[in-house]
Amino acid sequence: MSSGSTAEDVFAEGGEMGALMRSFDWAKTELGPVESWPLSLRTMVGVVLSNRFPMAIRWGERLLQFYNDAYRPILGDKHPASLGAPASQAWPEIWNVLGPLHEKVLRHGTSEWAEHFFLPMHRKGFSEETYFTFSYSPIPEGSGRYGGVLVTAQETTSQVLSERRLHTLQQVSASSFQAKRVDDAAQRAVRALGENPNDVPFVLLYLCEQDGKQLSLAASTGLPAGHPPPPGWLGLELFREGGPLAEGLSSREPLALAALSQHLGLALQPEAPRAATRAVVLPLEGGAEGGSPGFLIAGLSIRLEYDAQYRGFMGLVAGHIATAIANARAYEEEKRRAETLAELDRSKTVFFSNVSHEFRTPLTLMLGPVEDVLASDRLEREEREALERVHRNGLRLFKLVNTLLDFSRLEAGRMQASYQPTDLAALTVGLASAFDSAVAKAGLRLVVECPPLPAPVWVDPEMWEKVVLNLVSNALKFTFEGEIGVALRWREDHVELSVRDTGTGIPPEELPRIFERFHRVHGAKGRSHEGSGIGLSLVQELVRLHGGTVRAESTLGQGSTFTVSLPAGSAHLPRERLAASRAAAPASARVAPFLNEASGWLSSPRPAPETAPAPPPTVPLARSQAPQGHILLADDNADMRDYVRRLLEARFTVEAVAEGRAALAAAEARVPDLVLSDVMMPGLDGFGLLREFRANPRTAAVPFILLSARAGEEATVGGLQAGADDYLVKPFSARELLARVEGALRLARERAARERLARERADFEQHLIGIVSHDLRNPLAAITMSAATLLRRTDLEERQRRPIGRIFASAERANRMIRDLLDFTQARLGGGLPLQPQALDFHALSQQVVDELQVAHPERAIELERGGAGQAFWDGDRTAQVLTNLISNALHYSPPGTPVRVRADEEGTEGVLEVHNEGAPIPAELVPRLFQPMQRGDKERNTVGRSVGLGLYIVDHIVRAHGGRVEVKSVEGEGTRFTVRMPLTVAAGGAGGAP
Incomplete structure (x- = not known):
């Protein structure tokens, strides 16, 4: 910089401030003409004017001010009056702080420095909250004296406010999102806002009642002690179209506190000179049927301008509170649903306990008379066959009902075992051998290997019967040639039962689910398609009650082996359920239903006669006895x-x-x-x-x-x-x-x-x-x-008609109860929906995400372009997650000073979310793996310039769950562009993730 002696030389490179200083009549000031200024002053003025960083000089005893173009925004409406004026005159509101600093610099010749220093400036017509990082350096005048102070300053108000507001948002989220009740979420959120009175002097949060007609005060903070309490209830008509607050809601502009108090009956009276005089009313988004779940009334600081940054912060506050309220409400709903299901489960348990006796009553009334009639030798062949059919199916129905009742009691935790020291080998041999005739009839071999065990085994005999009978009948159902083997072995500290067959086998993909309740192997070849899908599940639950395990091994087309392992001794069993050994009750009644069902798989109960019998009397005869087809x-x-x-x-x-x-x-x-x-x-x-x-x-x-x-x-x-x-x-x-x-x-x-x-x-x-109805009907x-x-039949004797009439009445009664049972069983089936699509404005959602990230990254530029109507039927939380991950990724890999561009638009029937950054391109070899979950070491990360983690992997899964796709374009000199395309309408209950 030249140290010229004329004004033109001194102010030559000063831009607008240089031109203003050249036109200034310095001769009328105490400094005199420019030519008479000390060389150090002229030199420093030239340096300051040519610098693009905010700088000022304060010279002489009264500290007259010189400043460059970059410093002018700091002055606000104090410019241009501050040029050549004493600093104390330009900054009277803060001179009590700045004056001593200048005096210290001039007196001792030392520099002063401060970071994010609070200064309440009056430069926009009100006392403004501002923050600066600055340094004061002495300017030598000669002869060891200092003629002035060089001021280098940077305003950090935006940074300080952003960090403070981001901290507040984090506190609101961290505290309120832990709440499990709506009232607790509201109070936690408002309490967190109360810790930042500089941005939010007071808060009133009103939430809609369930009747949808009025609002109740959920939480408040910031009102002075002794202040009249705000009203506990407000009418929704205040906020609806035509109401006194509708215009303020739609424009999101501040309302005068006096007018707001009048409308709401709040009687808000400022207690101190710094009390709020304006407030905003913000609706909480996400209410039912597009309505608002409540409204946030928040005071505004009188020391801050309500600019775009302040407006965005308040919008994010409302959004965070709305999300916390929605989460708490969802938790409450889920809790209510769980309580309802628990009550239903209790009711179901009571139902099964009561109906157990009721089921057995009609079945007994059916089977008893049938057995009595069958014992007679006066029945004709046709009558006997009909009654035998009734008896077989009554036993089968008895088995199915008992299985369902056992399973329901197990599910409800009401199945009580009575463990006894049992000769398990003898019991197992008897149960397995009962299938001899059925296995032989099927053309198979039954191999039973159950040598005596060295000690009794603690089991519930009736439960063990169900385990063995289910496994052996299951083997017979799926075995068409070869043999069925039942073996019992002592294995040191446990006993092991294995039931193997040479049947059709189980596909490998089905094997992990074989013990799931109601699961049946699709397309499995068996002797019958009938089955409730709970037999093996019941086996597993009964074995677990004994502290044991059951596993299945199978080779498709070669057979399967089911292995049950029970610990030896009784230390693993509840002491209160141990009982002394006693004679086992006859098991024939429990075995018969299994054998009857197995016999039904093999062939008709009686061979078809060579000549067709006469038709049943209830069927009218055709005119011609010749076959009609x-x-x-x-x-x-x-x-x-x-x-x-x-x-x-x-x-x-x-x-x-x-x-x-x-x-x-x-x-x-x-x-x-x-x-x-x-x-x-x-x-x-x-x-x-x-x-x-x-x-x-x-x-x-x-x-x-x-x-x-x-x-x-x-x-x-x-x-x-x-x-x-x-x-x-x-x-x-x-x-x-x-x-x-x-x-x-x-x-x-x-x-x-x-x-x-x-x-x-x-x-x-x-x-x-x-599916159970097929087996019961x-x-x-x-x-x-x-x-x-x-x-x-007209020729049926009265002595025969009465028991058959009881059979018919009991069957009808059982039919009604079975329908009730099936209703309960079916109510337990079903699944959840990973996605929760709802109507949303993805323009507003994109703006919210951009605003939140902008608060977190005030130094970066995030530009949002919107097109189309912006209406879609998506999962809002998941869509916000997609945008957040993509924008954060773009901010991380784009150079400082370059913007990240976001586009929310529509193309045909698809919504488009696009994020572009100007960073280095993604290496071609990495692009195919972008959406795979990986972790890279530092060496590889430095080599390729970026790392692949879970962010893009999650994005890909969410987009695929919506039926969409993600496209990537990365070119040298053009940057990287991620484009998400999803159908504007996604069906509720969509897939939970990408395949």
């Missing part, structure tokens, strides 16, 4: 096959098979006139059989009727849409079955009327029940229909 019947339940065959064979020739593949083979040999098929069968089920028939030109036009225990309009429509001509729900009457069969055959001959009549048959209005159907058939 060939019917193919497929049903895996032997009793149901036998019953339906007997109903139809008086009018039709009937070919009955046990599963879908056999039906295809039979149709290949002879194309039937009509197919009757159960829906749920092992191997190829009814729907699969229907698809095969429709795909084959030879059988495509064959009428097809589906039989199923799954009731309800949805099941019916599903069957018809799959291509069935009719869908018949069990239990059905003989007349209804004949009518449907004859109708379907008639429709086949009258092809033109088929579509109209098929639509008429689609009007069924029963509820779809769970089949035996009940056989019992009810057989009893009804017998009761309609």
